[in-house]
Amino acid sequence: MDVSLLKSPLLRATSPGKREQTKVQNRQLILDAARQVFAELGYGATTVRDIIRATPLASGTFYNYFKSKEEVFQAIRDEVAIAIRPRLHEERMKAKTVEEFISCSFRTFFEYVSDDRVNFRAIRHSADSTRVRMDTPEVIAGFEELRTDIESATAKGLFPPVDADYLMAAIVGVAFELGERMLEREPQDPVAAAEFATALFMGGLRSLPYAAEMGVTKGNA
Amino acid sequence: MDVSLLKSPLLRATSPGKREQTKVQNRQLILDAARQVFAELGYGATTVRDIIRATPLASGTFYNYFKSKEEVFQAIRDEVAIAIRPRLHEERMKAKTVEEFISCSFRTFFEYVSDDRVNFRAIRHSADSTRVRMDTPEVIAGFEELRTDIESATAKGLFPPVDADYLMAAIVGVAFELGERMLEREPQDPVAAAEFATALFMGGLRSLPYAAEMGVTKGNA
DNA sequence: CCCGGTCATGACGCCTCGTCAATTTTCATT
DNA sequence: AATGAAAATTGACGAGGCGTCATGACCGGG
Numbered sequence: 001m002d003v004s005l006l007k008s009p010l011l012r013a014t015s016p017g018k019r020e021q022t023k024v025q026n027r028q029l030i031l032d033a034a035r036q037v038f039a040e041l042g043y044g045a046t047t048v049r050d051i052i053r054a055t056p057l058a059s060g061t062f063y064n065y066f067k068s069k070e071e072v073f074q075a076i077r078d079e080v081a082i083a084i085r086p087r088l089h090e091e092r093m094k095a096k097t098v099e100e101f102i103s104c105s106f107r108t109f110f111e112y113v114s115d116d117r118v119n120f121r122a123i124r125h126s127a128d129s130t131r132v133r134m135d136t137p138e139v140i141a142g143f144e145e146l147r148t149d150i151e152s153a154t155a156k157g158l159f160p161p162v163d164a165d166y167l168m169a170a171i172v173g174v175a176f177e178l179g180e181r182m183l184e185r186e187p188q189d190p191v192a193a194a195e196f197a198t199a200l201f202m203g204g205l206r207s208l209p210y211a212a213e214m215g216v217t218k219g220n221a
Numbered sequence: 222m223d224v225s226l227l228k229s230p231l232l233r234a235t236s237p238g239k240r241e242q243t244k245v246q247n248r249q250l251i252l253d254a255a256r257q258v259f260a261e262l263g264y265g266a267t268t269v270r271d272i273i274r275a276t277p278l279a280s281g282t283f284y285n286y287f288k289s290k291e292e293v294f295q296a297i298r299d300e301v302a303i304a305i306r307p308r309l310h311e312e313r314m315k316a317k318t319v320e321e322f323i324s325c326s327f328r329t330f331f332e333y334v335s336d337d338r339v340n341f342r343a344i345r346h347s348a349d350s351t352r353v354r355m356d357t358p359e360v361i362a363g364f365e366e367l368r369t370d371i372e373s374a375t376a377k378g379l380f381p382p383v384d385a386d387y388l389m390a391a392i393v394g395v396a397f398e399l400g401e402r403m404l405e406r407e408p409q410d411p412v413a414a415a416e417f418a419t420a421l422f423m424g425g426l427r428s429l430p431y432a433a434e435m436g437v438t439k440g441n442a
Numbered sequence: 443c444c445c446g447g448t449c450a451t452g453a454c455g456c457c458t459c460g461t462c463a464a465t466t467t468t469c470a471t472t
Numbered sequence: 473a474a475t476g477a478a479a480a481t482t483g484a485c486g487a488g489g490c491g492t493c494a495t496g497a498c499c500g501g502g
Contacts, residue, residue: 019448019499026450049489058451063491070351098426130291131354140350162429166417169398177394178387196387203425205319208383240468240479247480270458279482284460 034072043132078138084112085142092149103198110190113179255293264353299359305333306363313370324419331411334400
């Protein structure tokens with residue numbers, strides 16, 4: 001048999017083998033169902049059974065793909081982290097000034113959060129007041145990357161010699177908490193949120209954009 | 222019968238009735254066991270059964286005191302929130318300047334976190350990478366109080382007219398995330414953490430205390 | 443056409459859940 | 473003290489989730 005024929009790029013592209021095909025498909029089936037169910041019941045209340053019930057598969061099949069509901073959740077989180085991380089890193093590398101570094105980071109993040117609302121809401125919504133955050137390896141790697149980016153920016157003289165670990169923590173804290181609030185507002189305004197955060201990091205309280213309209217919490221002009 | 226004798230303050234003080242007594246005692250028994258077990262297994266992995274097994278009580282009794290493991294956790298959280306909230310509020314009311322407002326808030330919070338390490342660790346430790354945060358009514362009320370404190374400080378001209386909601390979120394985000402990092406360092410230094418946060422909010426990045434010693438993450442002098 | 447390997451299936455044993463009828467404990471009254 | 477009602481504790485129970493595994497279906501190569 002001519003191996004080069006069977007394994008030619010063309011054939012592999014059109015027929016990756018039924019085996020592989022259903023494997024990928026099932027995985028996606030489970031992930032989609034999970035997203036759905038998490039959004040509906042909240043992460044905490046969801047059971048593995050709920051997920052497979054939203055799927056044509058049998059209970060045992062679930063465990064061929066994931067070890068637990070946590071692992072599905074990780075996979076969903078990681079998709080996000082993997083999508084956003086290179087973008088953030090790239091923006092930060094391009095930054096010529098501290099301000100650019102900070103503002104690009106926040107803007108990119110908030111825009112992503114706003115676009116990806118569905119995924120983010122999946123976590124927040126839950127009957128009780130539990131809030132879950134998965135610090136998956138992929139997410140943690142994102143944090144670490146931010147820290148090393150800060151460190152190398154410091155080496156380049158962009159930053160003063162700050163405590164990169166604490167600074168990273170502060171950025172992460174503001175990003176997540178502000179992101180949450182942003183999602184509660186209507187209309188969604190990632191740019192404004194990013195401006196707020198940037199001003200805070202650039203010049204502290206006194207530089208914050210004045211609250212043009214009061215009652216931002218509930219009213220919207 | 223002389224009611225005033227039976228219900229005299231003295232008697233009530235020494236014997237509040239066995240009924241009441243065991244009720245309080247059992248509640249505490251459960252709370253203590255829960256703290257223990259949460260710290261050991263992590264919040265996510267803990268079951269109601271694990272908690273009562275660490276207690277001389279029967280399974281049914283648990284439900285006379287709490288509806289679920291979430292509610293026990295809430296109760297533990299709330300103890301903390303109730304203990305810390307008045308302190309924070311008081312400090313902020315005394316503040317004559319913005320800087321005092323900010324620095325007192327952070328210092329009080331970080332000192333509390335550091336003292337109360339046990340309670341805080343109970344949440345963080347878990348086999349998987351799940352991080353749980355309970356936004357109980359009591360905790361949310363604490364956030365709201367911070368926001369109204371900001372608003373009234375603004376009214377007094379202490380703050381510029383900022384977006385109090387976002388500012389509150391930023392403070393909360395930094396406090397929690399930095400608190401977490403602080404717990405990972407040795408020796409524990411709440412004052413340094415508070416100084417870092419305060420400098421950030423007062424003057425932004427450029428005011429941050431220089432990292433006197435590098436390698437803060439792992440090394441310690 | 444057939445065989446070896448891979449994967450889906452769903453029943454199984456174990457465990458937790460929250461409930462509830464039975465029982466014990468407390469307490470006011472006689 | 474004796475009594476009876478109210479309150480709280482107990483543990484067994486049905487429902488249902490968990491992760492596993494023997495079974496069988498299905499794919500793909502010879």
